[in-house]
Amino acid sequence: QVQLVESGGGLVQAGGSLRLSCAASGRTFSSSAMGWFRQAPGKEREFVAAISWSAISTYYGDSVKGRATISRDNAKNMVYLQMNSLKPEDTAVYYCAASRYRTSNEASTYGNWGQGTQVTVSS
Numbered sequence: 001q002v003q004l005v006e007s008g009g010g011l012v013q014a015g016g017s018l019r020l021s022c023a024a025s026g027r028t029f030s031s032s033a034m035g036w037f038r039q040a041p042g043k044e045r046e047f048v049a050a051i052s053w054s055a056i057s058t059y060y061g062d063s064v065k066g067r068a069t070i071s072r073d074n075a076k077n078m079v080y081l082q083m084n085s086l087k088p089e090d091t092a093v094y095y096c097a098a099s100r101y102r103t104s105n106e107a108s109t110y111g112n113w114g115q116g117t118q119v120t121v122s123s
Helices: none
Strands: 003-007 010-013 018-025 033-039 046-051 059-062 068-073 078-083 092-099 117-122
Touching: 003 092, 018 033, 018 092, 018 117, 033 078, 046 068, 046 078, 046 092, 059 068
Parallel strands: 010 117
Antiparallel strands: 003 018, 018 078, 033 046, 033 092, 046 059, 068 078, 092 117
């Protein structure tokens, strides 16, 4: 079991940057694939990025490709999402998630979720 706590959200102007952090606890973190998802009001949860347990493989959603970078530090039990060139449509609650099975863009793959952190991008 992995417990996850996100931080780093806030209000930022369009074109700005944010780095979201996800602090994980639990012995299985270093063997878990990690993902970031987001959900805007009235919309379905959307895949943002994922990283394999070894950090060798990373994947990005089409809407953030080229603007986002996911990384992890297994020694610190941390996962990060660097978002650049933010747009108003990036406004959402961002969730960190852990999967014991595989790196995936499907939310159903992830069994552990954080509470989320709000990102608001003003135009």
